Amino acid sequence: MADNAVGLFHGPQSALTAAGQLKGAGFTALELxxxxxxxxxxxxxxxxxxxxxxxxxxxxxxxxxxxxILAAGTSVLWQHxxxxxxxxxxxxxxxxxxxxxxxxxxxxxxxxFFISARLPAxxxxxxxxxxxxxxxxxxxxxxNREDFERAAAILRKAGAEEVRAMTEAA
Amino acid sequence: MQAKGEPLQYADVNRDVIRSLVETGPRYYIALAxxxxxxxxxxxxxxxxxxxxxxxxxxxxxxxxxxxxLANFIFWIGLSHSGTLLSCVLHLTHSPWRKAMYRSAEAMxxxxxxxxxxxxxxHVGRPWFVHWALPYSNQMELWPNFRSPLLxxxxxxxxxxxxxxxxxxxxxxxxxxxxxxxxxGWRRHMYVLLSMGWRGTDREWHRLGWAYTFLAVLIIPLAVxxxxxxxxxxxxxxxxALHQTIFAPYFVVGAIYSGTAxxxxxxxxxxxxxxxxxxxxxLHFDNLGKLLLALSLMxxxxxxxxxxxxWYSGTSTEYEALKFKLFGYYALLYWEMILFCAVAPLLLISxxxxxxxxxxLILSIAINIGMYTERFLIVGTSLSRQYLPDAxxxxxxxxxxxxxxxxxxxxxxxxxxxxxxxxxxxxxYEVKETMASPEKEAPxxxxxxxxxxx
Numbered sequence: 001m002a003d004n005a006v007g008l009f010h011g012p013q014s015a016l017t018a019a020g021q022l023k024g025a026g027f028t029a030l031e032l033x034x035x036x037x038x039x040x041x042x043x044x045x046x047x048x049x050x051x052x053x054x055x056x057x058x059x060x061x062x063x064x065x066x067x068x069i070l071a072a073g074t075s076v077l078w079q080h081x082x083x084x085x086x087x088x089x090x091x092x093x094x095x096x097x098x099x100x101x102x103x104x105x106x107x108x109x110x111x112x113f114f115i116s117a118r119l120p121a122x123x124x125x126x127x128x129x130x131x132x133x134x135x136x137x138x139x140x141x142x143x144n145r146e147d148f149e150r151a152a153a154i155l156r157k158a159g160a161e162e163v164r165a166m167t168e169a170a
Numbered sequence: 171m172q173a174k175g176e177p178l179q180y181a182d183v184n185r186d187v188i189r190s191l192v193e194t195g196p197r198y199y200i201a202l203a204x205x206x207x208x209x210x211x212x213x214x215x216x217x218x219x220x221x222x223x224x225x226x227x228x229x230x231x232x233x234x235x236x237x238x239x240l241a242n243f244i245f246w247i248g249l250s251h252s253g254t255l256l257s258c259v260l261h262l263t264h265s266p267w268r269k270a271m272y273r274s275a276e277a278m279x280x281x282x283x284x285x286x287x288x289x290x291x292x293h294v295g296r297p298w299f300v301h302w303a304l305p306y307s308n309q310m311e312l313w314p315n316f317r318s319p320l321l322x323x324x325x326x327x328x329x330x331x332x333x334x335x336x337x338x339x340x341x342x343x344x345x346x347x348x349x350x351x352x353x354x355g356w357r358r359h360m361y362v363l364l365s366m367g368w369r370g371t372d373r374e375w376h377r378l379g380w381a382y383t384f385l386a387v388l389i390i391p392l393a394v395x396x397x398x399x400x401x402x403x404x405x406x407x408x409x410x411a412l413h414q415t416i417f418a419p420y421f422v423v424g425a426i427y428s429g430t431a432x433x434x435x436x437x438x439x440x441x442x443x444x445x446x447x448x449x450x451x452x453l454h455f456d457n458l459g460k461l462l463l464a465l466s467l468m469x470x471x472x473x474x475x476x477x478x479x480x481w482y483s484g485t486s487t488e489y490e491a492l493k494f495k496l497f498g499y500y501a502l503l504y505w506e507m508i509l510f511c512a513v514a515p516l517l518l519i520s521x522x523x524x525x526x527x528x529x530x531l532i533l534s535i536a537i538n539i540g541m542y543t544e545r546f547l548i549v550g551t552s553l554s555r556q557y558l559p560d561a562x563x564x565x566x567x568x569x570x571x572x573x574x575x576x577x578x579x580x581x582x583x584x585x586x587x588x589x590x591x592x593x594x595x596x597x598x599y600e601v602k603e604t605m606a607s608p609e610k611e612a613p614x615x616x617x618x619x620x621x622x623x624x
Contacts, residue, residue, distance in 0.1 A: 011608050035180060035348075036602045037375035048376045056384045067325075070305065071316035080313060092317040095399070096305070096325060102392045103329040106385060110336055113381035114366075117374045119343075121367025131370050132348040134180035134608055 004126055005148050006164040007138045007155030012038045015136035018158035020044040022140050025154060029141035033131040052112040059108020060101045067100025068093060126168045139166075178448060180608055183601050187345070187594045188352045190444045194591065197443075205583040213577025216570045217292055225295040227570045233553045234565025239293035241549040242575055245428070245542050246286035246582075247327070247400055248421070252429020253279030254334045255393040256461075258386035267457050269600035270449040274440055275433045276338040277593065281585040282432075283331045285578050292574060319402040326396045333389050338593070340382055343368050345594040360592070397425040404548060411491035412552050414479055420472045427465040427511070428541035434458050434534035436586070438527055440595060449596050452525040459524030462537070466515035473512065487557055494555040495547070499564055503543050503551075510540030 009015040012034060019030055023045065030045060032038060042048055071093040079087055114120065128137045138155060142148040152163045220227040230237040253275035260268035291297040302312055303324050315321055347368040350361035368374060401421035404412040434455065441450040480492040495504055514536055517523045524530065550565050567575075589595070 013607075032372040033370045034372075034375070035370060036599050037379060038372065041372045041376070045372065048373070050377050050380055052377060052380050052384060056388070060388075074314065074316060078313065089317055092322075095322050095395075096316055098395065099322070099325040099329050099392075102388050102395075103325075103332060105388050106329075106333045106336055109381050109384045109388070110340070113340070113377055117377035117381075119366045119368065119374070121369075125367065125369065127369050129351045132344075132351050133184050 003167045005140050005142050005151040006166050007160035008162045009136040012136050014159040015138050016044050018138050018155050021154050027140045031139045033137040050116045055108040055112025056105050060105035063104025064097050064101035067097040071096040180602050187596050187598050202587045205580050208580035209584050212573045216573045229568035233561050233563045236549045238567045238571045239289050241545040243286050243289040245545045246282045248425035248428045249432045250279040250282035251425035258389050261386045266604045273597045274595050277589045279334045285582050322399045326399045330396045337385050345598045348598050397421045410487040416475050423468045427469050431534040431537035438531040455530050456524045459518045463518040470512040491555050500551045507540045507543040510536045
């Protein structure tokens with residue numbers, strides 16, 4: 001029994017059509033692999049939501065607090081009065097706050113990206129090397145032989161150049 | 171290579187770009203050995219000499235205590251400015267012509283920043299205490315001054331270096347995966363690690379699109395802040411001719427200007443040496459030329475404002491500084507800068523000039539010579555005419571300083587030569603995006619709708 005049916009397509013439109021038809025036929029575990037981002041994936045496979053924006057936002061907030069506390073906290077703990085000026089001076093400390101907000105925003109965005117894209121991959125996963133060059137693949141998880149046949153038929157009908165049975169390595 | 175005249179196919183892009191990584195001719199090794207040798211001989215050797223004999227080996231002395239090292243620092247930071255900033259702006263404005271050139275432009279940013287950072291070490295004299303500049307609290311009784319632009323500098327440049335490295339790496343992950351599939355041996359191991367198991371699934375593309383856009387949005391204000399802060403190092407002092415509010419925009423525009431000229435130089439070299447003629451075309455030079463023209467006009471305007479502010483202030487010290495700048499000891503350098511950065515770029519009005527490769531190369535180098543002169547004039551010569559005439563004096567760089575400047579250029583070239591063999595220097599997947607889809611029945615792809623349509 002094959003775990004996955006993989007259809008290889010020449011272009012993005014037929015791959016998308018195939019993915020839509022598979023979804024209509026009741027297959028849920030669908031994935032597209034492509035050399036470039038495909039437009040219109042969400043219309044076929046449903047809207048995607050990512051947590052990255054939350055990471056960026058809270059990373060930025062954390063960084064801003066960190067920067068301000070670093071500057072203001074240092075000034076308060078080791079006081080160095082200069083001509084009666086305030087110990088916590090907002091304009092220059094704003095710059096430290098601003099830079100740290102951006103630094104932590106960037107770092108959090110990267111962490112968010114890796115978590116939500118499930119990278120780095122710790123074990124071997126299903127992969128079709130042709131998709132890094134010029135092919136578009138639709139992979140669908142099949143539970144039994146009948147499912148595979150059904151999926152393969154849909155893929156071929158949609159214009160797949162080749163349908164492969166692939167097992168995801170453990 | 172496909173026959174001439176046939177449109178590029180997706181597979182051609184993979185082949186051409188990965189070929190540039192793995193096929194290395196003797197010319198490359200000669201260039202690398204020369205650049206590396208020059209770095210050792212002209213940068214590291216004089217630096218060690220200076221470390222051994224002390225900062226007296228450099229020509230810095232009272233009153234010219236800011237010498238060419240700081241001018242070099244600002245020059246390299248400025249050169250770094252265009253790469254990532256331009257790439258971010260063009261990404262957000264969906265400009266398709268960005269795609270063939272942004273990777274090298276970003277690499278330029280990264281390496282200029284690294285070279286700039288070494289100048290901090292060279293300038294401080296005792297680089298083993300450089301960690302004293304880091305913004306931690308007062309445990310070591312160093313009294314870090316969070317109100318000083320020098321400390322802002324440390325934070326801004328560290329953030330910019332981190333951000334630019336992450337930006338170039340994130341955009342390269344899909345290309346590392348493509349390279350991973352086509353290479354063998356140690357290269358394959360390296361790309362397996364760098365690509366982190368990228369497979370190009372719909373989920374991965376979606377996440378990359380968003381993360382990349384967020385990074386671009388974060389980096390644009392960062393880049394503007396970095397050079398503004400560098401300008402405050404000078405503008406917040408009370409040195410005549412430096413104490414001006416125009417300095418922040420002046421430095422930012424100057425930085426983007428020299429950085430864009432640097433991109434033109436790098437694009438020319440890449441196009442010639444890597445046979446990327448099909449990817450880096452006249453269109454890129456035309457657009458970069460238009461950008462350079464706009465920037466040169468802005469730069470000229472700000473320069474005029476600077477002179478006007480000095481004159482309009484009506485103070486004797488500003489008058490003296492102005493007179494010294496226009497007609498004094500360094501006046502020849504000033505007029506050379508005006509010729510290279512304000513007059514010569516007017517040639518870019520002609521579209522024939524913009525699309526001719528060799529003239530563009532010559533102009534881009536001339537602009538950067540002019541911009542280096544600008545930094546030297548600001549940093550090296552402004553202390554020559556301050557308030558008290560008995561404290562006036564001239565600064566002339568020593569041989570050690572000149573050698574270290576030449577060595578820093580060689581260091582940049584060395585780093586870049588190593589880069590072009592590790593990073594695909596033209597973005598594989600983004601070039602594919604600008605091409606017609608391989609599917610004939612599919613409508614031709616738009617210019618750059620990713621990722622907003624996802």
